[in-house]
Amino acid sequence: xxxxxxxxxxxxxxxxxxxxxxxxxxxxxxxxxxxxxxxxxxxxxxxxxxxxxxxxxxxxxxxxxxxxxxxxxxxxxxxxxxxxxxxxxxxxxxxxxxxxxxxxxxxxxxxxxxxxxxxxxxxxxxxxxxxxxxxxxxxxxxxxxxxxxxxxxxxxxxxxxxxxxxxxxxxxxxxx
Amino acid sequence: xxxxxxxxxxxxxxxxxxxxxxxxxxxxxxxxxxxxxxxxxxxxxxxxxxxxxxxxxxxxxxxxxxxxxxxxxxxxxxxxxxxxxxxxxxxxxxxxxxxxxxxxxxxxxxxxxxxxxxxxxxxxxxxxxxxxxxxxxxxxxxxxxxxxxxxxxxxxxxxxxxxxxxxxxxxxxxxxxxxxxxxxxxxxxxxxxxxxxxxxxxxxxxxxxxxxxxxxxxxxxxxxxxxxxxxxxxxxxxxxxxxxxxxxxxxxxxxxxxxxxxxxxxxxxxxxxxxxxxxxxxxxxxxxxxxxxxxxxxxxxxxxxx
Numbered sequence: 001x002x003x004x005x006x007x008x009x010x011x012x013x014x015x016x017x018x019x020x021x022x023x024x025x026x027x028x029x030x031x032x033x034x035x036x037x038x039x040x041x042x043x044x045x046x047x048x049x050x051x052x053x054x055x056x057x058x059x060x061x062x063x064x065x066x067x068x069x070x071x072x073x074x075x076x077x078x079x080x081x082x083x084x085x086x087x088x089x090x091x092x093x094x095x096x097x098x099x100x101x102x103x104x105x106x107x108x109x110x111x112x113x114x115x116x117x118x119x120x121x122x123x124x125x126x127x128x129x130x131x132x133x134x135x136x137x138x139x140x141x142x143x144x145x146x147x148x149x150x151x152x153x154x155x156x157x158x159x160x161x162x163x164x165x166x167x168x169x170x171x172x173x174x175x176x
Numbered sequence: 177x178x179x180x181x182x183x184x185x186x187x188x189x190x191x192x193x194x195x196x197x198x199x200x201x202x203x204x205x206x207x208x209x210x211x212x213x214x215x216x217x218x219x220x221x222x223x224x225x226x227x228x229x230x231x232x233x234x235x236x237x238x239x240x241x242x243x244x245x246x247x248x249x250x251x252x253x254x255x256x257x258x259x260x261x262x263x264x265x266x267x268x269x270x271x272x273x274x275x276x277x278x279x280x281x282x283x284x285x286x287x288x289x290x291x292x293x294x295x296x297x298x299x300x301x302x303x304x305x306x307x308x309x310x311x312x313x314x315x316x317x318x319x320x321x322x323x324x325x326x327x328x329x330x331x332x333x334x335x336x337x338x339x340x341x342x343x344x345x346x347x348x349x350x351x352x353x354x355x356x357x358x359x360x361x362x363x364x365x366x367x368x369x370x371x372x373x374x375x376x377x378x379x380x381x382x383x384x385x386x387x388x389x390x391x392x393x394x395x396x397x398x399x400x401x402x403x404x405x406x407x408x409x410x411x412x413x414x415x416x417x418x419x420x421x422x423x424x425x426x427x428x429x430x431x432x433x434x435x436x437x438x439x440x441x442x443x444x445x446x447x448x449x450x451x452x453x454x455x456x457x458x459x460x461x462x463x464x465x466x467x468x469x470x471x472x473x474x475x476x477x478x479x480x481x482x
Contacts, residue, residue, distance in 0.1 A: 065201065068213040068243075073477070080177070081477030083194075084201040120210045 004133070004151055004159070007170035013148040014043070017130060018050035020146055025097055028055065030125065032096045034062045036114050037085055039103040042165035043132060047101065062089035064100075069113035087117070094122040099146075103161040105131040108142035133172055135159050177474050180299040182288045183308035184349040192317070192350065198470035199318050199463070205242055206465060216245035216476055220275040223249040224266070225302070226257065226282040231437050231461060232302050232312070236279050239468035245276075263287060264294060271295045277475065280304070285342075298475050306340050306401070312436050313346035315467040317354070319460050320391055323432050328355030333385045333427075335417060336395030336444050339366040340402070343436045344395060348374050361385035362395075362417060365406040382417055389427040393434040394419050394445045410443045420446045424454065432456045 005013065025031055028051070035044030041063045048059045067073070067084040100114055111129060118127065128145040135153045149172070153159060157176040162169050178186055187195075205213055221240050225233050233249065240247040250270075252258075257266060263282065267290075270278065277298045280288050285305030292299045303309040321327055332351055338344050338360055351358050358376040360367075361384075372378050379385040386392060397413065407413045424431065433445075433454045441447045450457060 068205075068215040068473075073215060081474050084198055084473070086201045086204050088204070116214070120212075121208065 001173055001175050003171060003173050005149055005172035010132070010148075010170045010172065013132070014046050015050050017146045017148060018047055018054060021047070021099060021130070022051065022054060024128075024145075028057045028059065030095065030097050031099065032060045032062065032091060032093065033099045033101055034064050034089060034093075034118065036100065036102040036110065037063055037065045039161055039163055039166060040064075040101045042163050043103060043130075044099075044101040045165075047099070047130065060091045062091065063087065064089070064114055064117055066110060066113040066117050069117045071109060071113065089121055092122055093118065093124045095125045098124040098127045099130050100127055101130045103132050103163075104159050105129070105134045105142075105144050105147075106137060106159075108138045108140035111142050112140050132161060133159055179475075180288070180292045180301075181310055181471055181475060182292060182299065182301045182304075184310050184313050184346045184353070185308070187310075189353055192314070192354065195314055195467070195470050195474060196318050196321060198474060199314075199466045202469040202473070203463070203466035205469070206462075211242055212244060213242065214244045215473060216240070216243040219245045219277065219476060221245045221247045221277045221279065221472070222270055222275045222297075223247065223279045223302075224255075224270070224281070225249065226252040226263070226280075226287075227303070229281055229303070231464065232281065232309075235461070235464040236300075236302060236468050239465050239472060242465070243469055243472055245472070264290060267291050267294055271297060277472070300471065300475065303342055305342065306345075307342050308346045308349075309342040309436075310346050311464070311468055311471060312343050313350040314471070315460055315464045316343075316347055316393065316434060316436070317350055318463050318467055319434065319456055320432070322459075322463075323456065324390060327351065330356045330390040331359065331388060331428075332356045332391040332393065333359040333361060333389040334393045334395060335361045335382060335385065335419065337366050337397045337406075338362045338371065338395065339368050339406075340398040341395050347393065348376055352376065359385045359389070363407050363413070382423060383426055386423055387426045389431055391432055391434065392419065392424075392427060393436075394439075395436070396438060397440055397443050410440075414443055414446075418442075418444055418446060419449050421448060421452070424449060434460060437461070 033044040033048050035041035044061050048061045051059050065085045065087045067082050130146040131144045132148040133151050134147045135151045160173050162171045164170050275297050279300045279302050281302040282304050285307035287304045288299050288301035352375045360376050361379045435457045
């Protein structure tokens with residue numbers, strides 16, 4: 001087990017991403033953050049806070065649960081269904097620049113499901129992807145626009161993201 | 177969860193809470209511009225309704241469509257039951273066309289259990305005779321929990337035709353399992369023998385039963401199942417057991433009034449109560465769709481030990 005990002009590095013990484021977002025998107029008025037449950041949601045809120053600290057703008061933030069859009073949902077005949085939680089997007093996404101936020105980018109299947117889920121709420125002008133960690137091993141043609149840290153891993157390893165809001169501490173570690 | 181949902185008796189408290197929590201998430205889908213998710217794409221669901229039903233059948237059909245299942249509904253009046261085919265034979269024929277789930281409403285208690293033994297499809301009981309109506313009890317519990325934020329410790333009073341009511345049985349099983357204090361009230365002729373063994377308080381005095389109630393659930397007088405004189409007249413029934421504004425005063429100030437429908441206005445409930453500020457009757461109907469989506473989703477995933 002090794003620590004890939006500690007609390008301090010994680011905080012600075014998110015601030016850096018917030019700056020990158022502002023650099024690439026001129027008009028902040030049309031920006032909105034949507035976090036993928038579970039850990040994308042606190043990350044989206046932190047980015048909103050970081051952007052607010054930089055230029056004083058309030059970016060609307062939503063939460064997306066992608067469980068019902070997963071492509072492996074009905075393929076496992078055994079075992080209980082995954083728990084679904086609420087999707088909360090309290091604003092119109094039409095013509096917005098949506099920043100989709102997740103903790104780890106791996107096969108790309110979660111993002112595929114999230115895109116399906118998101119476009120049912122409207123037609124954003126553009127969707128960009130923000131991830132804290134990109135660990136490689138894509139199975140779909142998906143690429144992140146903003147990456148906190150590229151983390152080369154083997155498929156037998158597992159990347160675990162811990163966030164204060166969910167787990168009581170900020171840390172990314174590689175297990176196995 | 178087990179393969180089928182035949183009654184509340186088959187569910188553990190954890191499974192009940194799981195269904196209620198899933199319902200919370202499902203309800204949000206009904207508020208979207210596009211009220212549909214692809215979850216049950218490619219699944220076939222057959223709704224077999226051997227008894228008249230508006231609410232339950234519409235509710236199941238909408239729930240199935242919101243989850244993208246392929247659905248069809250059979251009403252007894254237009255099926256080969258009219259030609260004398262038995263339920264078992266009809267079920268085996270439908271089973272031969274390989275549906276994934278069957279939703280059954282039937283006048284005989286235990287009809288769902290019969291199908292469960294015959295069919296590999298998952299069976300959901302949408303009301304079997306005088307036995308159980310599990311999804312109704314689940315949507316009632318969801319509605320209560322939403323208003324009261326809890327179920328345990330609440331005084332829930334159920335008034336009406338207790339003898340013929342599958343809604344009563346499912347609700348008593350669910351509410352007592354989750355720790356509510358359940359009172360049942362109705363004319364002595366409509367009290368099922370041995371009902372006190374289900375852990376409920378029994379009363380034939382409506383004022384006693386309603387006193388300090390958090391929730392009052394009115395049950396329909398089921399004329400179609402009454403083959404005997406259970407009370408002198410519907411007017412006398414209303415005078416003795418009907419829910420009126422005057423009677424409501426004995427309940428808690430934030431009491432909610434429920435009714436599984438269809439209502440007999442002026443028989444078990446006065447119109448000004450049914451349409452009044454305490455009534456959550458239409459909320460129950462709205463929540464019904466989300467509860468059924470939750471049940472369909474959780475059953476579709478595969479039973480433990482399957």
